[in-house]
Amino acid sequence: MKIAVIGGGIVGATTSFYLAQAGDDVTLFDYKIGQATSAAAGIISPWLSQRRNQDWYQLARAGAKFYPTLMTDLNVPLESNIYQQVGTILFKNNQSLLDKLYKIALKRREEAPEIGEIILLTPAEIQEKFPVLTPNMNGLFVSGGARVDGRQLIDQLVKSFKLLGGNYHETLVSDLRPLQSGWLVKTKGITKEYDKIVLGTGAWLPNLLHPLGFSVDVRGQKGQLVEVKIDADTDNWPVVMPQGESDIIPFANGKILIGATHENEQFYDLTVDTQIVTDMVASIRELSPELANSEHLNVRVGTRAYTSDFLPFFGEIAELPGLFVASGLGSSGLTTGPIIGHTMASWLHNKETELKVDRYSPTNYIRKI
Numbered sequence: 117m118k119i120a121v122i123g124g125g126i127v128g129a130t131t132s133f134y135l136a137q138a139g140d141d142v143t144l145f146d147y148k149i150g151q152a153t154s155a156a157a158g159i160i161s162p163w164l165s166q167r168r169n170q171d172w173y174q175l176a177r178a179g180a181k182f183y184p185t186l187m188t189d190l191n192v193p194l195e196s197n198i199y200q201q202v203g204t205i206l207f208k209n210n211q212s213l214l215d216k217l218y219k220i221a222l223k224r225r226e227e228a229p230e231i232g233e234i235i236l237l238t239p240a241e242i243q244e245k246f247p248v249l250t251p252n253m254n255g256l257f258v259s260g261g262a263r264v265d266g267r268q269l270i271d272q273l274v275k276s277f278k279l280l281g282g283n284y285h286e287t288l289v290s291d292l293r294p295l296q297s298g299w300l301v302k303t304k305g306i307t308k309e310y311d312k313i314v315l316g317t318g319a320w321l322p323n324l325l326h327p328l329g330f331s332v333d334v335r336g337q338k339g340q341l342v343e344v345k346i347d348a349d350t351d352n353w354p355v356v357m358p359q360g361e362s363d364i365i366p367f368a369n370g371k372i373l374i375g376a377t378h379e380n381e382q383f384y385d386l387t388v389d390t391q392i393v394t395d396m397v398a399s400i401r402e403l404s405p406e407l408a409n410s411e412h413l414n415v416r417v418g419t420r421a422y423t424s425d426f427l428p429f430f431g432e433i434a435e436l437p438g439l440f441v442a443s444g445l446g447s448s449g450l451t452t453g454p455i456i457g458h459t460m461a462s463w464l465h466n467k468e469t470e471l472k473v474d475r476y477s478p479t480n481y482i483r484k485i
């Protein structure tokens with residue numbers, strides 16, 4: 117099959133990789149600008165979330181479980197700079213909330229053993245795992261929590277995709293048209309026909325579907341995140357999730373991410389707001405004065421895609437045969453993206469999938485105008 121995948125974030129890159137692995141003739145077009153995947157914090161730890169929606173939880177759980185398979189398929193070791201299960205420490209405002217969450221985690225582990233160890237840690241035990249924290253309360257640790265470097269993961273997926281014969285163009289697709297049989301894709305320099313199309317265009321999905329006469333329940337949300345550097349061996353430090361917006365995600369060689377903001381009213385704006393960034397870092401001062409005072413290396417800005425009910429959707433659009441879409445992955449899309457990409461690649465080959473597909477149908481989000 118000749119397939120064009122438009123959008124090279126986590127969804128498009130994973131779908132392209134698995135389609136190329138299945139022997140398809142795949143071309144991936146990615147504009148890159150604003151991409152959420154490259155800006156993301158990289159926390160993979162859905163089990164401690166208090167979101168009640170079961171459809172979301174089952175998808176996020178399946179996504180977290182799928183990561184080791186993806187790494188194996190990419191020939192990446194399970195402990196690498198791209199992905200590593202370093203564990204997650206979560207804080208709550210009071211001990212009774214933490215105890216409640218501890219019980220929820222134990223219950224969830226019955227069907228999700230990948231959570232690993234679940235331990236209530238004292239402030240001293242937390243400091244042993246993360247020396248620059250100064251907590252005055254207990255925290256909940258789960259060993260299966262991981263951190264992933266979205267940018268490096270995309271690079272690896274695209275590299276493996278190209279080795280499998282995939283074609284890659286860093287460019288904007290400006291137009292998409294259905295033909296008698298198949299689809300026409302246009303960029304500034306290319307006009308080409310394909311049998312099937314996959315749209316992994318994140319928050320920009322409406323731009324390609326509006327001209328085809330469809331409304332899309334997706335909007336952009338700005339996220340800012342700070343990279344700081346400290347002089348410490350941070351390679352195996354766990355991810356820390358304090359109460360509030362600012363999570364702390366350590367990577368190798370002293371690099372630590374702090375963030376991220378959720379700015380609904382800023383939509384697709386990609387400028388750095390220094391005041392918001394300063395406030396975000398200041399919010400962790402009590403938990404870690406050293407991190408709050410550390411040198412800022414960079415600020416990342418990306419655009420998440422949101423739907424009205426905060427759930428992702430993916431699948432074929434009934435009125436547009438051969439056009440598959442995935443969007444609305446919100447703030448947990450690095451967790452759910454790979455399993456969504458893998459599932460889409462399987463559908464294109466009419467293969468059975470683990471996920472219950474009707475739960476995430478695009479029908480409720482994409483309507484003929």
Ligand SMILES: Cc1cc2nc3c(=O)[nH]c(=O)nc-3n(C[C@H](O)[C@H](O)[C@H](O)COP(=O)(O)OP(=O)(O)OC[C@H]3O[C@@H](n4cnc5c(N)ncnc54)[C@H](O)[C@@H]3O)c2cc1C
Nearest residue numbers: 123125127147148152153157158159289318339449450451
């Ligand atoms: C600051 C921040 C922190 C986050 N932290 C986490 C986290 O800790 N854990 C987690 O699980 N998730 C996190 N997320 C969410 C996650 O990053 C996203 O949900 C996920 O990456 C979305 O992937 P995607 O492939 O759908 O879209 P994107 O990654 O946005 O990719 C879409 C791509 O399509 C391209 N594109 C759009 N239109 C066109 C076109 N016409 N032609 C060609 N290319 C086009 C764009 O340029 C972009 O590169 C975070 C997001 C942000 C912004």
